[in-house]
Amino acid sequence: MRRAGLVAFLVMGVATAQEKAPEFSIVEIRPMLFERESGDLRPLPEPDARINLFGDLAVVVKVKGRPGSFAKGRKLRVQVSDGKRELVSQTQELEGIGVNGHAHRLVFVPMGILCGELKVSARIDQPKPSAKELALSFACGE
Numbered sequence: 586m587r588r589a590g591l592v593a594f595l596v597m598g599v600a601t602a603q604e605k606a607p608e609f610s611i612v613e614i615r616p617m618l619f620e621r622e623s624g625d626l627r628p629l630p631e632p633d634a635r636i637n638l639f640g641d642l643a644v645v646v647k648v649k650g651r652p653g654s655f656a657k658g659r660k661l662r663v664q665v666s667d668g669k670r671e672l673v674s675q676t677q678e679l680e681g682i683g684v685n686g687h688a689h690r691l692v693f694v695p696m697g698i699l700c701g702e703l704k705v706s707a708r709i710d711q712p713k714p715s716a717k718e719l720a721l722s723f724a725c726g727e
Contacts, residue, residue: 607654609682610715611661611707613647619693629721642694646707648715650682656711663692664706672703679709 617626619641626643646663661679665672677690694703701723708716 606656606712607651607682608711608713608715609648609650609654609656609659609679609688609709611646611709611717612649612687613645614705614707614717614719615645615647616705616719616721617643617645619643642703644692644694644705646690646692648679648682648688648690648709649686650688652682652686653684655681659709659711661690662708662710663690665692665694666704666706668702668704 616629618629619626621641626645644663644665646661648661657680659679660676662674662676664674673692673694675692677692679688679690682688703721703723705719705721706716707718708714
């Protein structure tokens, strides 16, 4: 009888631990201007504005979850495309959330001359996936 109770307790404990894997959600995709000389990150103008980009593009993805939570093997995938080709496709570990309830991941976009539209997509694969997209418009010419 004791053995059966112990086995039931252990099985319930394992099932509960598996069910309690925390859900994370993407709350923001923030494009930033990266200045190579200084190493500074500066915000870009509003996403609706036509942007003249002189510098490199960095994308900060902000994720929220239960403060201090951990989900082994959780990953964040970020893709940046210009409509014709994929410029960046990067997968990063996203196993833990800080004590403030947030985690940030940074992705650099290799730059040439950007002209036209860019689409930034971020996705966390988990039981309830979280995804967000952002469209950017870069001014062409002088």
